[in-house]
Amino acid sequence: MTNPKAATSQLQIVSFLFFFLLAILPHPILSTKSSKGFEFLKNLEGCQKGQTVKGLRELKLYLKKFGYADFHKNHTEYENSDQFDDTLEKEIITYQLYYHLKATGTLDAETVKQMTVPRCGLPDTVKGKTPMTSGKKEHISGGKISSLNTFSHHSYSFFPGMPKWPLHKSHLTYRFSSSIRVTDIKTLRAVCSSAFARWAEVTHFTFSEAVHPLHKADIEIGFHRGDHGDRNSFDGPGGTIAHAFSPTNGRFHYDAEENWSTNPAQGTMDMESVALHEIGHLLGLGHSKEPNAVMFPTIRTGSLKRQLYVDDVQGIRALYRIHP
Numbered sequence: 001m002t003n004p005k006a007a008t009s010q011l012q013i014v015s016f017l018f019f020f021l022l023a024i025l026p027h028p029i030l031s032t033k034s035s036k037g038f039e040f041l042k043n044l045e046g047c048q049k050g051q052t053v054k055g056l057r058e059l060k061l062y063l064k065k066f067g068y069a070d071f072h073k074n075h076t077e078y079e080n081s082d083q084f085d086d087t088l089e090k091e092i093i094t095y096q097l098y099y100h101l102k103a104t105g106t107l108d109a110e111t112v113k114q115m116t117v118p119r120c121g122l123p124d125t126v127k128g129k130t131p132m133t134s135g136k137k138e139h140i141s142g143g144k145i146s147s148l149n150t151f152s153h154h155s156y157s158f159f160p161g162m163p164k165w166p167l168h169k170s171h172l173t174y175r176f177s178s179s180i181r182v183t184d185i186k187t188l189r190a191v192c193s194s195a196f197a198r199w200a201e202v203t204h205f206t207f208s209e210a211v212h213p214l215h216k217a218d219i220e221i222g223f224h225r226g227d228h229g230d231r232n233s234f235d236g237p238g239g240t241i242a243h244a245f246s247p248t249n250g251r252f253h254y255d256a257e258e259n260w261s262t263n264p265a266q267g268t269m270d271m272e273s274v275a276l277h278e279i280g281h282l283l284g285l286g287h288s289k290e291p292n293a294v295m296f297p298t299i300r301t302g303s304l305k306r307q308l309y310v311d312d313v314q315g316i317r318a319l320y321r322i323h324p
C-alpha cells in the first residue's frame with residue numbers, strides 16, 4: 001500500500017476511510033502486521049509534550065486511522081517521528097473530547113485506558129469534524145425534515161455523503177462466508193438473526209438469509225484474520241475487533257482472532273452486540289459519541305449491548321426519513 005491512489009480507488013468501502021487514505025502515509029497502521037492490538041499504548045502512559053518516546057509514531061497512526069489526524073502540518077515528517085509536539089497534543093485533545101475525557105492533551109491514565117478498549121475498525125470522525133456536520137447540512141438543504149431542532153443535539157453520525165440503501169430496497173438478504181471457522185453456522189445464524197431483528201423493529205427494513213447459493217446476497221458476513229483482502233487488515237487479538245462497509249457495499253467482517261462468545265465473560269467478546277453495531281454501519285450509520293449507543297466505537301470484553309439506544313434509533317430514522 002505505497003500508492004495511495006491505488007489504495008483509495010479499490011476502497012469502495014467506507015467512504016470514511018477513503019478520505020483518510022487520500023492523505024495517506026507510506027506505512028499506515030492498516031498495512032503493518034502488528035499482531036498485538038493496541039498493546040503499544042501501554043508504554044506511552046504519562047507521555048507529555050516535548051518528549052520523544054518510542055511508540056508515539058504508532059499512536060499517531062492510531063489517531064489517524066480513527067479520524068483524529070490534524071492535516072495542517074507536514075504529515076510525512078510528523079508521522080515518522082516519535083516526538084510529542086503541538087500537533088499530537090491537539091489530536092489527543094480532539095480524541096479526549098470525543099470520549100468525554102478531561103481535555104488534558106497528555107497521555108494520562110484515563111486516556112490510555114480508553115484508547116486500549118477494543119473497538120470497531122472504522123474511524124470516528126472525518127477530517128476532525130464529526131461526520132454528522134455534513135449530514136446536518138444536507139438535511140437542511142433537503143428541507144424535508146421538520147424536526148431539525150432536535151437534530152443538533154444528537155450524537156449519531158452518517159458517512160460522508162450520507163450513502164444509504166435506495167428507498168425501494170427495503171428487503172436485504174445476507175449470507176455467511178468466512179475464511180476462518182470460529183463458530184458453527186447455527187450459532188452465527190442465531191446471533192445475526194437476532195441483531196437484524198433489532199434494526200427491523202425500528203426501520204422499514206426486513207432481512208432474511210439468502211437461501212439459494214447462486215443468488216447474490218446484499219450483505220456478506222464472515223470471520224477473517226489479519227490481511228484478508230479488503231485493505232483493512234485486522235490486528236490480532238484485541239485492538240480492532242470488526243468492521244463493516246457503508247451502503248451499499250454490504251460486507252461485515254469479524255476479526256477471527258478475538259475470543260468470540262454468545263455469553264460473554266471477562267476476556268470474551270459478545271458476537272451479537274458487535275453484529276448490532278456493524279449492521280448499523282451496513283445501513284448507513286457512522287459512530288456515535290453517546291457512550292450508551294450501540295454505535296459508540298468501543299466495546300469492552302464481557303459487556304453486552306444487544307438493544308438499540310434512542311440515539312441509534314433517531315439516527316437511522318433521520319437517515320431514512322422515517323417518521324414514527
Ligand SMILES: *[C@@H]1O[C@H](CO)[C@@H](O)[C@H](O)[C@H]1NC(C)=O
Pocket residue numbers: 074075076077
Ligand atoms: C515534509 O518533510 C519532509 C522531511 O523533512 C520533506 O522531505 C518534505 O519535502 C516536506 N514536505 C512538505 C510538503 O513540506
Ligand SMILES: *[C@@H]1O[C@H](CO)[C@@H](O)[C@H](O)[C@H]1NC(C)=O
Pocket residue numbers: 237238257258259267268301
Ligand atoms: C482470550 O482468552 C485468553 C484465555 O482466557 C486470554 O488469555 C486472552 O487474553 C484473550 N484474548 C483477548 C483478545 O481478549
Ligand SMILES: [Zn+2]
Pocket residue numbers: 120121122277278281287297
Ligand atoms: Zn463501528
Ligand SMILES: [Zn+2]
Pocket residue numbers: 224228230232243253
Ligand atoms: Zn474486512
